Structures are given as structure tokens and as C-alpha cells.
Amino acid sequence: MSKQYLTAHTVDDAHIANIFAIAATKTAVLSASGSHCINVHATNKEGYPLVQSISNAHKLGCHHLAVSRDGQIAASIGFAGELKTWKISETGSGDWEPYAEVANGGEKAGEAWALALSEDGSVLATTTHNGRVNVWRLRDGSSQLVQQFEPGSMATSAFGMSVDISRDGKYTATGHENGAVYLYNNETGRVVYQLPGLAKPVRAVAFSPAGTKLAAAGDSMTVELFDLQYGDHVAQFTGHAAWIMSLDWSDTGEYLLSGSYDGKAKVWSIDKQACVATHNETEQALLSVKWLPKTGMNEMFCTAGANKSLTFYREATGTA
Amino acid sequence: MGNGSVIERIEDIVESVVDAMSENRPLTIPLRSRSSGNELVVSFPSNNAAGIKKFGGQSYVDRLVDDLAFTLGVGRNGLNVVAASKGLVAGQPFTVEKGDQAVAVPPAETVVNLDLRSVGWVLIIEKEATFRSLVHRRYHENSDAGPGILMTAKGYPDLASRQFIHRISSSWTQIPIYALMDFDPDGVSIMRTYKHGSIGMRHEESITVPGLTWLGVKHGDLLDLQMRLLPLEPSGSQESQSTLSSSQCSNNTSSRTISRSMSGSSGLGEAGWKLLSMSCRDRAKAVRLLGTLEEQHHQNAEEMEQASELRLMLMLNMKFEIQAVHEAEDLAHWLDARLSSIRG
Numbered sequence: 274m275s276k277q278y279l280t281a282h283t284v285d286d287a288h289i290a291n292i293f294a295i296a297a298t299k300t301a302v303l304s305a306s307g308s309h310c311i312n313v314h315a316t317n318k319e320g321y322p323l324v325q326s327i328s329n330a331h332k333l334g335c336h337h338l339a340v341s342r343d344g345q346i347a348a349s350i351g352f353a354g355e356l357k358t359w360k361i362s363e364t365g366s367g368d369w370e371p372y373a374e375v376a377n378g379g380e381k382a383g384e385a386w387a388l389a390l391s392e393d394g395s396v397l398a399t400t401t402h403n404g405r406v407n408v409w410r411l412r413d414g415s416s417q418l419v420q421q422f423e424p425g426s427m428a429t430s431a432f433g434m435s436v437d438i439s440r441d442g443k444y445t446a447t448g449h450e451n452g453a454v455y456l457y458n459n460e461t462g463r464v465v466y467q468l469p470g471l472a473k474p475v476r477a478v479a480f481s482p483a484g485t486k487l488a489a490a491g492d493s494m495t496v497e498l499f500d501l502q503y504g505d506h507v508a509q510f511t512g513h514a515a516w517i518m519s520l521d522w523s524d525t526g527e528y529l530l531s532g533s534y535d536g537k538a539k540v541w542s543i544d545k546q547a548c549v550a551t552h553n554e555t556e557q558a559l560l561s562v563k564w565l566p567k568t569g570m571n572e573m574f575c576t577a578g579a580n581k582s583l584t585f586y587r588e589a590t591g592t593a
Numbered sequence: 594m595g596n597g598s599v600i601e602r603i604e605d606i607v608e609s610v611v612d613a614m615s616e617n618r619p620l621t622i623p624l625r626s627r628s629s630g631n632e633l634v635v636s637f638p639s640n641n642a643a644g645i646k647k648f649g650g651q652s653y654v655d656r657l658v659d660d661l662a663f664t665l666g667v668g669r670n671g672l673n674v675v676a677a678s679k680g681l682v683a684g685q686p687f688t689v690e691k692g693d694q695a696v697a698v699p700p701a702e703t704v705v706n707l708d709l710r711s712v713g714w715v716l717i718i719e720k721e722a723t724f725r726s727l728v729h730r731r732y733h734e735n736s737d738a739g740p741g742i743l744m745t746a747k748g749y750p751d752l753a754s755r756q757f758i759h760r761i762s763s764s765w766t767q768i769p770i771y772a773l774m775d776f777d778p779d780g781v782s783i784m785r786t787y788k789h790g791s792i793g794m795r796h797e798e799s800i801t802v803p804g805l806t807w808l809g810v811k812h813g814d815l816l817d818l819q820m821r822l823l824p825l826e827p828s829g830s831q832e833s834q835s836t837l838s839s840s841q842c843s844n845n846t847s848s849r850t851i852s853r854s855m856s857g858s859s860g861l862g863e864a865g866w867k868l869l870s871m872s873c874r875d876r877a878k879a880v881r882l883l884g885t886l887e888e889q890h891h892q893n894a895e896e897m898e899q900a901s902e903l904r905l906m907l908m909l910n911m912k913f914e915i916q917a918v919h920e921a922e923d924l925a926h927w928l929d930a931r932l933s934s935i936r937g
Contacts, residue, residue, distance in 0.1 A: 290901055293908055307904045333883045334900075336908055352883055352904060402873065432870065432910055450870055450910060474870075474910070515816060535816055558816070560908070579812075579905075 276540060276549045277589035281573065282321050283554075284314055284583040292577035293336045295561045298344030299568055302575050303369075304583060305335035305349055311359075313369065314583060316565055316573075321585060325368050331355065339390045342440065342566070346372065346394025346411065354384040356399065358411060375409060375416045387435050391442030396459065398445045400433025406447055408459050420445075420462045422455075434491070435477050439484040444501075446487050448475025454489045456501065466504035471497060477520035479529075486543075488529055490517035496531055496541060510541050512548045518560050518578070524567045530574050532559030538576050538586075555580045602665050625664045668799070678753030681724060684733045684742030685711055695728050698744065701756035701799075705764050713739035714932065715761060715770045716808070719783055721747045723773070723915045723924070730925055737929040738936065749783055755800040758787065762802045769936070770802055773928070776810040777871070777912035778878040781899055785882075807895070808931055810913050812905040815868075867914045875912060879903045 290307025297303075300317045301324065309332055313325040331351025340347040347359040347369060360372035375397070385399045385407075397409040397416070408420035422445075431451035438445050444465065445457045452470035457463065473492035480487055486507075490496040494517060498508035515535035522529055528549070529541040536557050540550040557579035565573040571588040606623075613619065662668060680698035686707050687696050714736075718724040724745035727733070733743045742761075746754035762770055772787060774780030788805040871879070886892065886900045906912060915924070 290897070291904065293904070307901055333880065333887055334904055336904070352880060352907060354880070402876065434910065558812070 276542075278540070278550050278552060278574070278586040279589050280554065281585040281587040283585070284321050284323075286581050287312060287314065287323075287577070287583045288581050290334060290581065291558075291560065291579045292581060292583070293334075293560050294338035294349075295563050295575055295577045295583065296338050296340035296347065297563045297565045297575060298340055299566045300344070300367075302563070302565070302583060303338060303340055303347060304577060305331070305338040306581070307334035307352075309334065311335060311338065311347075311349060311369075316575075316585070317568070321583070327359070327369055330357065337386065337388050339388050341390045341394030342392040343394065344566075346390060348375075348388050348390055348397055350385050350388055350399070356385045356388070358397070358416070360394075373411050373414050373416045375411075376418075386433055387447075389436045389438045389445070391438045392440040393442070396438055396442040398436050398438050398459075400436045400447055402432050404431050404433050404447075404449060406433060406436065406445060406455075406457065408445060408457075420457070420459055422447075422457050422462065422464070432474075434474055435489075437478050437480050437487075439480045440482060441484060444480070444484065446478045446480060446489075448478040448489050448491065450474045452491075452493075454478060454487070454497075454499075456487065456504070466499075466501070468499050468504060469497075469506050471495070474516075476516065476518050477531075479520045479522055481522050481543075482524060482526045486526075488520050488522070490520050490531060492516045494533070496520065496529060498543070508543075508546050510546070510548065512539060512551075513537065518558065519562045521563050521574070523564050523572060528564075528572075530562050530564055532562035532576055532578070534558045536578070536580075538562055538574075540574075552576075552586065554584055555582075599665050599667055623664070624660060627660055627663045678746075678757065679751050680744060680746040680754030680757065681721065682742060682744045682757070683724075683728045684715075685740055687742070695724070695743075698746070698754050698757045700753065701760040704757060704760035709742075709761065709765045709768060711740055712742055712765070712768055714741035715758070715768055716741060716743050716928075717758065717770065717772045717787060717805070718743060718745045719748065719772075719774045719780055720915060721745050726924065727928075730922075732925050732928065736925070736932065738932040748779075750787055752800065755787065755790075755802075758802055759799050762804060763799070766804075769806060770804060771806050771808040771932070771935075773808050773915070774810065775912065775914045776812070776815065776902070777906065777914065778875050778882055778903060780810070781882060781903060782878070785899070806935065807898070808928075808935065810915065811898075811902055812909070814927075815909075815911075815913060869912050869914060871906060871910050871912055876907060876910075879907050 287304055288306035288308050292304050292306045294305045295302055301313050301315050304312050309329050311327040311330045312323055314321045315324045330349060333352035335349050335351050338349045345361050350356050356375045358372040358375060359369045362368045362370045384401060386401060388397065388399045390397055395411055397411055399407045406422040407418060410417045410419045431449040431453065433447050434450055435448035436445065443459055445459055447455045452472040452475060454468040454470060454475055455464055456466040458465050471489060471491060471493040475489050476491035478487060478489045485501055487499045487501055488496055494513045494515065496510040497506060500507045513533045515533045517531050517533050519532040520529060527543055532538045536553060536555040536559055538552040538559060539548050542549045559576050560578035562576045563574060565575060573585060573587050576584045678698040681695040682698050683695040686709055724743055727743055733741050772784045774784050784807050787802050790801045883900055883903050886896050889896060
């Protein structure tokens with residue numbers, strides 16, 4: 274049975290440049306692009322209006338952006354290599370403002386690349402160009418480096434292209450340019466699994482909400498699903514015809530959303546192990562796709578990329 | 594500036610030397626550095642052995658000639674110093690008697706006398722191998738866009754090549770000039786050198802081509818080429834083609850390469866197109882170029898596009914190189930399509 278999603282709204286030219294990353298809270302979508310600002314569009318208001326634009330967030334533009342599930346903490350990395358964190362203002366304005374300084378964000382090209390935040394925003398993980406993973410604890414406006422996973426071999430030293438943190442903050446997963454996928458324990462600092470690789474760059478890794486599964490995807494054009502209890506490869510989703518740039522789990526863990534370089538967004542049913550919806554609003558690359566945290570009856574997701582727009586989809590009511 | 598005023602300036606310097614000798618002062622010659630614009634005072638006899646070196650090699654001589662030209666406020670031509678070009682050109686006006694061989698880029702002065710009425714376009718190509726493939730296929734004669742001129746300066750262009758292409762653009766303003774570069778930071782940088790000049794050569798006049806159009810390769814072409822050259826196969830079957838090596842990124846000389854042969858069944862030679870991952874040097878170069886572009890107060894559409902492509906290179910961590918191709922069919926077809934879409 275396929276699912277129906279309708280285009281709910283499109284914010285045309287949400288940025289003046291390619292949108293590289295989006296992140297969703299219960300009330301807003303944050304977006305980062307080749308421009309210097311991070312934009313915040315309200316998702317709980319008619320017409321998805323721009324409610325804040327953090328100007329000069331990243332001088333050369335921003336390539337990665339994440340927000341904690343509680344919607345309080347955000348983090349972003351710019352093309353000059355700088356890492357910044359943000360929090361919701363305590364004044365009650367709902368605006369984002371600078372948060373903790375994270376030392377060693379690095380000014381070197383590609384020093385910090387991908388990033389992820391835990392559910393409450395207290396744990397931040399970043400990857401580096403040479404495959405290192407840094408795990409920080411953020412607290413009261415300061416940051417502390419708590420783990421550093423060093424490349425242990427030639428294989429792990431490949432570019433860390435993607436990272437995710439389990440919701441409880443206990444585990445970090447990374448996807449590398451050489452196709453390797455690693456699962457680390459943030460408390461012990463050890464590798465839990467080296468998962469069977471994809472042999473091609475892994476551009477997205479994502480923990481399921483319960484932390485029991487990990488999805489990975491990239492230039493292999495497939496989505497690989499791993500069970501984390503024993504590190505088994507449990508499913509492979511085929512159907513994309515271009516590099517997969519982004520992955521996200523739905524709130525319930527029933528569905529996976531993927532976006533690819535040829536502009537296609539797909540929704541996969543974990544239960545049925547099949548694609549249940551494909552959307553193709555643009556032929557330009559999708560660089561980031563995200564479900565919106567469920568607030569109403571219907572599931573919603575947002576896609577963004579080279580067409581500089583934010584496109585919102587809503588699940589059609591009733592069954593097709 | 595004419596030779597007369599150059600001689601005047603040299604005479605000024607000689608005069609000051611003679612004055613210094615007659616007044617028993619130390620001899621000094623002011624030489625301006627192109628990088629800083631500051632005057633370096635060269636004293637004789639110099640106690641600082643490093644101040645005056647013997648002519649070490651061509652690049653040292655080149656640097657001195659350029660500094661001297663800068664000091665005197667003229668281009669190299671003003672000193673009657675003309676370097677032989679490393680560039681190559683092919684096209685009807687430059688065809689030698691025996692056929693389709695490319696010739697060395699001629700001195701810019703000769704271009705004004707050339708009849709380029711039959712020339713519909715000029716294509717500047719980054720790589721010599723690509724240039725030779727297209728010349729071999731006689732693309733300058735049988736392009737869908739009509740007869741044109743192919744040119745390469747084998748990477749970053751030398752002065753003579755830039756003067757030559759500038760002369761074409763200023764003498765024959767209706768002829769569009771295109772650039773075919775790799776999808777990598779050097780490709781963007783080389784294109785910009787043709788278009789806007791380089792910082793070290795600001796004192797040279799008549800060497801830029803502001804109207805140059807960047808034909809590709811751009812990020813949008815990757816998908817096109819991926820689709821065209823990589824037929825969809827069941828997942829996993831392509832993995833055997835992957836060669837894989839990696840090394841620490843801190844070492845600039847060894848680029849991590851994950852090269853994937855993108856040649857499918859389309860007949861393009863094995864080494865026709867190459868997707869490579871960016872090296873640390875590539876990434877640093879891209880970030881530097883982005884910084885340069887962002888410093889401009891009013892970015893025009895072309896500069897915004899350049900910045901956008903550089904960011905996508907970084908995001909994808911990929912570069913795309915056009916290699917030598919034996920049968921340049923696909924490249925020629927791609928160029929035909931690209932030229933016709935751009936010319937409307």
C-alpha cells in the first residue's frame with residue numbers, strides 16, 4: 274500500500290544560495306545555505322513565514338546544521354571550518370542566540386565537517402576530514418571535549434561525511450567516504466561495531482528513534498539498514514537512481530525519508546521493506562530532507578537543496 | 594605606455610646612480626615588489642648576499658622581469674621582453690599546411706591582422722590532453738556550433754596565451770569565448786585567471802577576458818554525466834570497479850583518492866571522465882577562493898555561481914576531471930549540446 278503525500282507549501286527562494294542543511298523543531302524549520310545567515314521559518318503559522326534570520330552566522334556559508342529534539346539547542350558548521358552553537362533565548366522571545374563556545378572548531382578547511390546533537394542538546398558529535406570523531410558535552414554555555422575517536426587504521430581515516438547520535442546520547446555513528454560505517458559507545462569510547470561498508474561514500478547515517486536500528490546511505494544509491502543488537506545487516510532499499518544525500522527517521526520509527534542528488538524524495542516503510550512514496554518536485558539536487566516532529570494528526574516532512582526553496586509535504590488524509 | 598617613457602624612467606634611475614657616485618653616497622636602486630607594492634631599495638655594494646642572487650633559473654628571471662616591469666609601470670611588452678608561449682591553438686586561421694596539427698599560440702600582435710570572420714566561437718580548454726583529443730576529432734571544424742578555435746595553455750595560462758586571447762576578444766568582440774575546465778578548485782581558479790587576471794600580474798594591461806563564459810564542468814553536469822555514463826545496474830555490481838585507497842589528509846602531496854571509473858557502455862574511453870575525492874589541498878584552495886569571492890562587496894551573478902560551485906565541490910567532496918579521451922565522441926556531443934543551449 275502506498276502512502277500519499279501532498280505538497281503543503283513551498284517557500285520559494287528561502288535562501289539566495291543552495292540550501293545544504295535543514296533541521297526541524299516542533300514549531301520551526303532552521304535552514305543553512307551558501308549565504309551567511311541561518312533562517313528560521315515557523316511551521317506552526319500560516320504560510321510558513323520567516324521568523325528569524327541569524328545574519329553573519331557563517332561568513333562563507335554553512336554546510337551542516339542540527340537541532341536537538343527538544344528544540345532548545347542548535348549547532349552549525351561553516352565552510353571556513355568554524356563550529357557554532359545556538360540556543361533558544363531565555364527571554365521568551367523564541368529567538369535563537371549564540372550559545373556555548375566550542376573550542377577547536379578549527380579554522381582549517383574541513384576541520385569539522387558533519388555534526389549531530391543528542392535529544393536534549395547536551396551531547397554534540399562532529400566528524401573531521403581525516404575521519405576523527407569528536408564528542409563534546411555542552412552545559413551552561415560551555416563545552417567540554419569528552420571523547421575523541423581517532424582513526425585506528427587507514428580505513429577509518431577516510432573523510433567523516435556523516436554522523437548521528439542516538440537519542441539518549443549514548444552512541445555515535447559515523448559514515449565515511451570509503452564506505453565504512455562505525456558505531457561508537459560515547460561512554461567507553463570504544464568501537465561497538467564496524468558495520469559492513471557500502472564501498473562508496475556514506476553521506477547519511479541515522480539512528481532509529483528507539484536506537485535499535487541504524488540506516489546508512491550515499492553514493493551506492495541504496496539505503497542499508499542495520500540491527501544494532503548484533504550489528505546485523507537486515508535490509509537494503511533500492512530505487513534511488515542517484516547519490517543519496519540525506520536520511521531521516523519518522524517519529525514512530527515506521528518510516529525512513531531519503532533525498533537524492535537527482536531531486537527525488539522517497540519514503541520507505543520499515544515494516545514492508547519497500548518504498549511507499551516518491552516525490553519529484555525538482556530536478557535539482559536535494560541536499561537535506563527532514564520529518565517535522567509530529568504535532569498533529571498527519572505526518573509532514575520538508576525537503577531542500579539546490580533549488581534554494583523549502584518544500585513542505587503533508588500526508589494525505591484517508592487511505593488511497 | 595610607449596618605449597620613450599620607459600627609457601625616460603630608466604634614465605632617471607641611471608641619473609640618480611651617477612649623482613650618488615659623484616656625491617660619494619651609497620648606490621641605491623629602488624625596485625618595487627609586485628606582491629607588496631613596496632619599494633625595496635637595492636644597495637651596492639650589498640652586504641646582504643641574499644639581496645642579489647645570481648640568475649638562478651627561468652622562474653627567477655621571470656620574476657625579476659615582472660618586478661622590473663612593475664617598477665617601471667609597464668607590461669613585459671614595454672620592455673620588449675616576449676616569452677614564447679606554452680599555449681596551443683587550433684582552428685582554421687591557424688591551420689598549418691599539413692593538416693590539423695595544433696600550433697603554438699602566436700604573438701598577440703599578429704591577431705589584429707588575422708581574419709577571424711569565419712570563426713563562430715573560441716573554446717579555452719584547461720587540459721592539453723583534452724585539447725588534443727578534440728583537435729584530433731577536428732572539433733574546431735565539425736562542431737554543431739560551426740567552425741571555431743580551440744586553445745589550451747596547459748593549466749594556468751602564461752602571459753602570452755592570455756595576451757593572445759585578450760587580443761581576440763578585443764579585436765573580434767562578437768566571437769563568444771568559452772572555458773572548459775575541470776570541476777575542481779583549480780578549474781575555477783584557472784577560469785578566473787583568464788577572466789580577471791591574477792594578483793601578481795596587475796601591472797599587465799590587456800590580458801584579461803571579462804566576457805569569458807564558463808561552459809563547465811559544473812555540478813549540474815555531474816548528474817547528467819552520471820546518468821549518461823553510468824547505466825543503472827543492480828546494486829553492488831559496480832563495486833568491483835571501485836579502486837580504493839586512502840591516506841592521512843595531513844599530507845598534502847598524497848591525495849586520498851577513491852576513483853570510480855564512470856565509463857559505462859557508452860564507448861567513452863576508460864579514463865574519459867574521472868570522479869575523485871578532493872585532497873586537503875583542493876579543499877583549502879576552495880575555501881581560499883570562497884574567501885576571495887566573499888570579500889567582494891557586490892558579487893555579480895557569475896561570482897555567485899563560482900562560489901556556489903565551490904561550495905558544492907566541498908559538500909560533495911568530489912572533483913571531476915576530464916582526461917584524455919581516444920574517441921572524443923561523448924565529449925564532442927556533450928560540447929555540442931552545451932554550446933547550443935548556451936547560444937540559444
